[in-house]
Amino acid sequence: MSRYDPSAIEPKWQDTWEAQQTFRAERAEDRPKYYVLEMFPYPSGRIHIGHVRNYTMGDVIARYKRSTGHNVLHPMGFDAFGMPAENAAMASGGHPKDWTYSNIDTMVGQMKPLGFGLDWSRMFATCDPEYYGQQQALFLDMLEAGLVYRKNAVVNWDPVDMTVLANEQVIDGKGWRSGAEVERRELTQWFFKISDFSEELLEALDTLDDWPAKVKLMQANWIGKSRGLQFAFSTIDAPEGFDRIEVYTTRPDTLMGASFLGISPDHPLARQLEKDNPDVAAFCAEARKGGTTAEALETAEKLGFDTGLKVRHPFDTAWELPVYIANFILMDYGTGAIFGCPAHDQRDLEFARKYELPVISTFVPAMGEDAFILPEEGGPAYVPPKPETVRYINFFAGEEAQTGDEAIEAAVEFCEKNGVGHGVTKFRLRDWGLSRQRYWGCPIPVVHCDACGVVPEKKENLPIELPYDEDGAAIDFNIPGNPLDRHPSWRNVPCPSCGQPARRETDTMDTFVDSSWYFARFTAPCAETPTNMADAEYWMNVDQYIGGIEHAILHLLYSRFFARAMHLTGHLPEKCKEPFNALFTQGMVTHAIYRTKGEGGRAVYHYPEDVELRDGKGFLADGTEVEIIPSAKMSKSKNNVVDPVQIIQQYGADTARWFVLSDSPPERDVEWTASGAEAAFKHLGRVWRIAAEAAEADAPANEHDEALLREMHKAIHDVTLGIESFGFNASIARLYAFTNVLGKSGAGGEAKRQAARVLAQLMSPMTPHLSEEIWAMLDGEGLVADAAWPVADEAMLVEDTVTMPVQVNGKRRDEITVPKDMAKDEVEKLALKAQGVQRALNGGAPKKVIVVPGRIVNVVA
RNA sequence: GCGGGCGUGAUGGAAUGGUAGACAUAUCGGACUUAAAAUCCGAAGGCCUUGCGCCGUGUGGGUUCGAGUCCCACCGCCCGCACCA
8 A cells, every 4th residue: 555645646636626627716696606715915925834824724615615515716816016026126136027926926836736726717916907907997986986185194204215104114213124214294195085984984893793803893993983072262362364273072071171272283373383483393393203103102202382372261261271282282183282181181181280280170079079189289180980970060060970971972062052162073094095105006097287287097098007117227226216206208198188298196006905906806807897797796795704813904994995985986786895794814823933042142043953852842953952932923033934835845735734724723823833744744644544444445334334424424513513613623623533433443344435535525625635535545426626515414413322421519420321312300310329429429318400411410419 | 091802731722501621742651663764552630648539721709500611800911002182
């Protein structure tokens, strides 16, 4: 008998699937469809073991659904625009396009040996002109529908690289690449009107039953709905045009505790004042510095500048409040101006103490008010928990009220009734700035004309292709800034409206745009329009989407917005407004780090193959013990990256697939270990041997057959349940157990063959090649990939007799074996007679006996 | 600061409120072998007085005939958001 040899088996079956077009998806109106999608990869150059885990999970679902009669769409593509391609061009010459497509070739070449049941005919990369041209068409439709607009915005500007940076690219106030101090600069940028959908995107989260609660919560927090009062303070002797200053507050009930008005350094009034007053200008410049990162904001000291201006309190015109410019007030939330109530806001209290402003309480705890220390005396601000009953002393004087939403609403109503402002709902979600001053992205299809202004490109001129200049003649990536801006000819075009010489927009789109609708494009990747309604109608929505938690907010929120925008512009049916029916966020594949201390205490990282593991400790060849840091994120610099290509060469794809699914639940991280991979390989070899033995077994049917077949049906039941509930690790554990039973069974040849065929089927979503091989070995009909999923026979799941533990006062004392449908009182009699129970009762009479049929008996003594 | 999640053997982890530790790794023992590899069989939560024993799912309480699971408090770890008015 030969050995399990994946290198012989795997290519053979991959060729068969390819030849038979097994995973080609064709519309078939008479069959139920199932669309399973994994978040498509960025073509960084090589596939990562994390990709293997992600796509294997999708493949398990896809193959399982196929075998349960679904018409499955399971596509793959590449999220191919973005900065790494330009950085590679800068670092080592070459062209981003060549770099990207060559990486894609490599990665496809690495993915195919993994045997994923993908419809490769639908593959595209977002940098294909056929794709981004359709994206430009979509953009033009969205522009026409008022879903895209231009405005000035404050952005992170890297003065060395001369480009806008995303917040994530600003580290400690410095550009991540250039290291230059980042400035806040105002630029005219393109924006998607995602904020128009704030309410809808928030509300619809409730309908996403098959999304992780965590992701929905993160999105809800990101959208950040709040209810409050917007009103104006009237000013005294302020510059012209600033008679009133609008503020927004979520705590209108603290209005009578106001002691100052604060405005953002970017507030129009601050900008006005800074024109004539160098002190103001200096303060504002200082306050604006330091980028907008979380870290920068956290460490920043709260600073204020007294403008000398005064405003009148809306409820008491004799009451005047000073106006401060403060560095902690954001221009793009609310109105960019606040009133400070130090008694009931810790931040305002600190500000008030620093600038010696009054602290006025508006309410005290209803109970135990004597214990309440007013903040003047050094205590913290009184911010009552919600809900808590408080007594107002300075507004709705004497009234008791519950804090919380109702109190806010009551205060809003009171203010409205008295002509002070109106209730408003605000969202934290801001419009999505999509302009990037980069080359390797989708060109924004508009033209700037001196006569006509900003003119959309004509659709017949699409795609607006990037100038590739592959000899590098015109495009130089080594000069900072956007190469498109410097290109000698590309930007010079006639105005689509008047025909006069005009300039093309040189900003390209944020790469998140590319990934916001690719799932829809997969339903008709060659359509002449962004989508084809018949295909979208049939294939959408994505039934199961699988990807990393790191996309919980941006990608998934943008996609939800795009699906709505595509519906409004006629590119998707109404039912696609929520494009992902179910979402699963999988964990990472981690690997231990092996570390020693080198010269000067510097950490030295060792490759796993250089470390010998003995008794849970690691040693180098020279005997030095290494420190083991378990379960760490893979990182090149830590030398703990596992290369899937190497694993496939060593063990085959099925082993890699089997291992990444075993051991840990899919949502959790799984640690790659050499011993685990080795064990997975050994197990598959064992399955192969057991199946080969079964194929040749000639023992006649016998008394062991039934036990084996019962186990088989139980395995069908449990494994199916595991797959359907994303409990792949549990399914695999069950398959191990069933294999052990089959391996030891004394059943006849026919029963063994039947069990082995079912084993092959149950394993086929995880280890498709091995399963095909076994299926063929056992004369299975056609391909296991085309075979109908086995169904557990309910009757075989229940044993005729059951062994029930018997407890006395919750402690197990004995067990009894009874027919499965024995009457409760019979069971009770037997249980009480059991030796262990008698002993525990020690002659005493039981007070009560609880019989849970088929499960357990508990005697209460 | 706000929000969420998780604590089970040496390790990854199983357990619709019903025999805690399935399955696997590492470990130990045995068979086969000149030997090794491969393969197969077996042991294994802790403790002691080795019993028909006691203890055991972060800690302390509670609900229940029965709690890893439900409730309350605390401790620890992880994640997300964060001058959001």
